[in-house]
Amino acid sequence: MQSNRDFYLIYPLGLANLGLSELNEKWNDHFPDSTLLVKSVDFGGILISCELSHGLLLNHILKTPTRILLRIAEFKARDFPKLFNKISKLPWKDYLLGQCPEVEAASTNSKLFDSRKISKAIIDGVMECYKKQPVKKKFLDLASNTEIQKYFPTIYYRSVDDLVTISIDTTGERLHKRGEKIFTGLAPIRESFAAILLRALTQDLASIQDFTLIDPMCGSGTFLIEAHDQNTINTDRSFAYQYFPIAIDDAQLKTTLIQLHQTSEDKYKNSFKKLLGFEINPEIVELAQKNCGDKKISIKEADLFKSNKDGIFNQQNIVIINPPYGHRIGEKSEITLSYYTHLISTINKVYAPERLGIIIPDEYCYKPDRKELRSSFAFKNGGIPVTFFVLDRLGS
């Protein structure tokens, strides 16, 4: 599996640039002798070219993308017979086990725009391909296994000005599903967002090992768990590519994954000095503690507004927080702009952080002091427009 191929890494809208720093850093860590070509970065993702096996293995390495697509073909198509014909000649036996695939189609300014008809032409083309190049029995047997059916990849069709790109999903269930976290609080942040925001918060710090990371409203503990595991290799779940015939038959790919996993053990050392979480709700504290398992993360029950500085002041702190948004029943009246300004001044008093990362919904029109604002990132969290503000301690 040595040829270079194009992959499109999908990111939460507007956050691909932060994903690029993770990609470059981890690529150099894990594949220093292999070339990574970044072809473009746009609002929704990053297009790269690299060795096929390394692109597939990024599923285990990267924490910030939503999913990773493998580009299969690019061609002009203005009518359905041409689309069918092109699809029927693609090497589907490398990626599919003989199943009837799901298709996701999107067209912009193109003659072919009816997604139902596009899906039909693609499925017919794949079936035609199976007729010409019958799928091996061992793969057909796998395809009948309901456990494996969960990982069947979707085919992505995109057409812009009649230029069609065909890609196949290598991820399966979205990448933020890490596999190990079982319990969620009331409004958990998605793991891939948490990983991206942690990067935004720390990207220009020389060494995070000197800092304690504190989440004063930690809910189920997502920020702390992501900070703890930021350099691990995820083998706790399967990815769609692992059921591609080319991957099933590739012993070298499996060996490389085992080696990656083994070498990632000492990567924990690149994490924060300490990870501390506080949460007002005792039931959620219990869930967070279960989620953290035997990881070195301390979760305690505490109300931020009743906390004092004992024991936490004598260290270099970084705080990250996703406070309530006022969208749950019974919450709205308490949450106003002054709730967030009071929250920030309380955090500054209690933890005196060198840096604070806080998510605030745009509807409250929070405007930080320009001197303390290091950076800000706008995105949608659960459909709500929010901004992640990275604030420096004034006077630091």
Ligand SMILES: C[S@@+](CC[C@H](N)C(=O)[O-])C[C@H]1O[C@@H](n2cnc3c(N)ncnc32)[C@H](O)[C@@H]1O
């Ligand atoms: C939006 S959720 C945070 C979700 C968290 N980041 C996660 O991924 O699970 C806000 C959390 O703050 C907690 N909370 C609200 N007021 C608090 C307070 N005064 N002190 C500590 N925790 C508080 C809530 O119980 C809730 O779990």
